[in-house]
Amino acid sequence: MDYGKALERLKRNGYKYTGKRESIVRLFAMQDRYLSAKEVQSCLSKDYPGLSLDTVYRNLSLFEKLGILEGTEWEGERRYRFRCDEDRHHHHLICTECGRTRTIHICPMNAILGEPEDFEITGHKFEIYGRCAECGNR
Structure with a gap:
């Protein structure tokens, strides 16, 4: 998955491009690693000082549901990364x-x-x- 494909998938599924959603997608495109919701909130807090953890979780959950992100659990925390583009099992x-x-x-x-x-x-x-x-x- 990449930034453009992710935003297109949001649009195709009837979801609006909001500044926060675009910033979250951009963050995952730039980081290319697993991030927790707290890390996402921290990274975006400069541009969105009132960004709540609930808003971050809702968007991460939506992105996972749409196949933009994939999640995993480790050390008792859900973490997310861009979904792999590979169709091959891995x-x-x-x-x-x-x-x-x-x-x-x-x-x-x-x-x-x-x-x-x-x-x-x-x-x-x-x-x-x-x-x-x-x-x-x-």
Whole structure:
């Protein structure tokens, strides 16, 4: 996903471009990493001093519902990033220090389950958390 595609998806689904929504989308385009709602609020507080955490959560939830953002849970907090454009099945390595991700194109589910009998797998999520080389060298 990128800035232009995200705004087009909002428009196509009947949602208005507001300054706050555009700023949130721009932030995710610039950061290219997982962000918490608190981080989003903090980054936008200079331009929107009265921006409430509720407003941020509502917009992040909408963006996730529309497939603009993808979310994950770690350390008891929901975090978001731009949804991957890849149609190919993949998973992520996630740095818990900086929030950046790296795509991995192997699926451990194949090794764990193979093709289970009498059960159709319709989806799953697999994430590996750790520190990227840049954060590990600090």
